[in-house]
Amino acid sequence: MDEELWELSVERTHCQGSGVCVSLAPGHFTLRDGRADPVQRLVEAEEAILEAAETCPMEAVFVRGSTSGRQLAPPE
Amino acid sequence: MTTSLSPDLARLADPAVRPDPYGVLRTLREASPYTDPASGIVVVGRRSDCEAVLRNPKVSSDRQGSGITTVPQMPNLMNLDAPDHTRLRRLAGKAFKPRLVQQWRPRIEEIVRELLTDMAAGENTADLVSAFAYPLPVRVICDMLGVPREDHPVFEKWARSIAYTVDPQLVPGRLSIEVVQEVEEARAGFVGYFGRLIAERRHTPRADVLSELISAEEQGDQLTESELIITCILLLVAGHETTANLILNGILGLLRHPGQLRLLRERPELAEAAVEEVLRYDAPAQMITRIAREPFTIGDTPVTPGTPLLVLLAAANRDPDVHRDPDTFDISRGDPGHLGFAAGPHFCLGSVLARLEGSIALNAFAQAFVEPRLDAESLRYRPHVAVRGPDRMRVSFEEIRVDAVRVTGTSERSVASRG
Ligand code: HEM
Ligand code: SF4
Numbered sequence: 001m002d003e004e005l006w007e008l009s010v011e012r013t014h015c016q017g018s019g020v021c022v023s024l025a026p027g028h029f030t031l032r033d034g035r036a037d038p039v040q041r042l043v044e045a046e047e048a049i050l051e052a053a054e055t056c057p058m059e060a061v062f063v064r065g066s067t068s069g070r071q072l073a074p075p076e
Numbered sequence: 077m078t079t080s081l082s083p084d085l086a087r088l089a090d091p092a093v094r095p096d097p098y099g100v101l102r103t104l105r106e107a108s109p110y111t112d113p114a115s116g117i118v119v120v121g122r123r124s125d126c127e128a129v130l131r132n133p134k135v136s137s138d139r140q141g142s143g144i145t146t147v148p149q150m151p152n153l154m155n156l157d158a159p160d161h162t163r164l165r166r167l168a169g170k171a172f173k174p175r176l177v178q179q180w181r182p183r184i185e186e187i188v189r190e191l192l193t194d195m196a197a198g199e200n201t202a203d204l205v206s207a208f209a210y211p212l213p214v215r216v217i218c219d220m221l222g223v224p225r226e227d228h229p230v231f232e233k234w235a236r237s238i239a240y241t242v243d244p245q246l247v248p249g250r251l252s253i254e255v256v257q258e259v260e261e262a263r264a265g266f267v268g269y270f271g272r273l274i275a276e277r278r279h280t281p282r283a284d285v286l287s288e289l290i291s292a293e294e295q296g297d298q299l300t301e302s303e304l305i306i307t308c309i310l311l312l313v314a315g316h317e318t319t320a321n322l323i324l325n326g327i328l329g330l331l332r333h334p335g336q337l338r339l340l341r342e343r344p345e346l347a348e349a350a351v352e353e354v355l356r357y358d359a360p361a362q363m364i365t366r367i368a369r370e371p372f373t374i375g376d377t378p379v380t381p382g383t384p385l386l387v388l389l390a391a392a393n394r395d396p397d398v399h400r401d402p403d404t405f406d407i408s409r410g411d412p413g414h415l416g417f418a419a420g421p422h423f424c425l426g427s428v429l430a431r432l433e434g435s436i437a438l439n440a441f442a443q444a445f446v447e448p449r450l451d452a453e454s455l456r457y458r459p460h461v462a463v464r465g466p467d468r469m470r471v472s473f474e475e476i477r478v479d480a481v482r483v484t485g486t487s488e489r490s491v492a493s494r495g
Pocket of ligand 1: 101137153154155165310311312314315316318319322358360361364365416417418421422423424425426427429430
């Protein structure tokens with residue numbers, strides 16, 4: 001995943017608006033109408049993003065490699 | 077140290093207010109945010125302010141020595157801040173993923189049917205606190221952790237004693253030496269018990285949450301022995317009274333609003349929505365506390381480091397800026413979410429389990445109880461301020477139709493966990 005960008009998405013039907021992701025990766029997630037959204041869809045790799053995705057109580061945050069499409073979080 | 081409270085805030089702890097704290101909460105919300113002049117506690121009651129505080133990295137959950145509680149706290153998820161909190165939460169969260177929790181549905185349905193069967197065998201009346209709502213979450217979490225059935229009673233006793241540690245001390249001196257001693261005893265009991273159980277599971281893993289916690293790993297990092305023990309205790313304590321009260325406050329809401337009970341009976345698919353409405357309308361976790369770590373402001377209210385904050389979740393849940401007719405119990409309202417599980421990094425780790433247990437239990441009540449009637453005289457509330465719910469609640473009925481409760485199938489896990 002050296003050069004590869006990460007693609008962020010939130011499954012809005014699963015999201016409960018807990019804000020865990022916003023707290024853990026404030027630059028990358030924001031709450032809109034009580035649901036989380038990625039601030040930007042494509043971002044550079046950053047540990048805090050994986051933390052957010054793995055801590056989301058609903059497993060609603062997805063991180064994928066932008067070229068490989070490989071799911072980096074949550075673990076499958 | 078909190079030495080005294082101004083009258084408005086003190087009323088929250090008044091036993092006369094227990095049956096209906098919502099008038100007091102409304103007054104506090106409307107006056108908030110403000111600093112209680114006598115105690116220095118910052119009162120936060122509006123929905124937007126509560127959310128802002130809970131998401132603010134300048135607040136801490138480390139309440140030790142703040143005067144908000146006098147019971148010694150353990151370094152568990154609830155008391156830790158980032159980055160220690162993040163690490164622990166990531167590891168513990170692995171055992172509580174929605175997919176894993178959903179697998180326990182058949183087992184929870186089985187336990188509900190057992191409890192209904194026992195009640196149906198007695199007279200046409202039952203105390204739903206002791207016969208239904210309290211045993212259910214303990215049995216569920218004990219099964220999930222792999223605690224054998226014969227040890228459940230002692231677990232329930234310990235869990236009750238230790239529940240005091242989550243109540244903020246609003247009235248100084250209310251926690252007697254005996255209570256602190258009881259808490260210490262329960263804690264020692266848990267530590268010894270879980271120490272042994274963990275050793276067993278390390279040796280022979282099973283399909284349970286404890287084995288899941290033991291094996292949870294993140295880039296070579298794992299929970300230590302004492303973190304495992306502390307997390308197990310927290311799971312029991314955090315999910316016991318809260319879930320029991322979700323069920324009881326829900327049943328009470330349904331009994332007091334017969335139209336809503338009828339609606340749920342006719343449309344069982346509303347069970348999940350009913351749980352959300354109970355979490356909003358009569359929240360089991362009424363308030364939580366934080367300590368300011370760095371200076372910030374809430375509206376015009378300045379907050380200085382070291383200041384305790386009282387975040388009134390139950391007041392925010394009835395904020396008219398967010399909820400239409402906030403004082404109406406309506407299981408079909410489909411409102412934007414509530415703060416019943418808090419928000420931000422400490423958002424309830426057990427929310428998926430609590431929702432599952434709550435929806436199964438409320439639906440079972442609606443479907444199985446024929447002509448249920450609340451014995452209003454019997455209703456007593458527990459003294460706790462933060463975790464609100466009945467201590468006794470007798471309901472009479474013509475019949476309990478256990479078969480009206482759906483079972484989704486037999487669970488493999490129930491076999492594994494009974495061992
Ligand atoms: C209706 C039932 C429940 C309610 C209303 C509830 C409410 C809450 C609230 C408000 C918090 C935040 C505390 C704070 O920020 O200071 C919390 C945290 C927590 N809850 Fe729940 N809870 C419920 C059930 C459960 C269950 C069933 C479990 C587990 C078996 C559980 C485990 C936890 C844990 C471990 C935390 C700490 C999370 C952290 O600090 O990161 N809860 N809960
Ligand atoms: S952590 Fe998950 S549930 Fe919470 S706001 Fe983010 S995406 Fe939604």
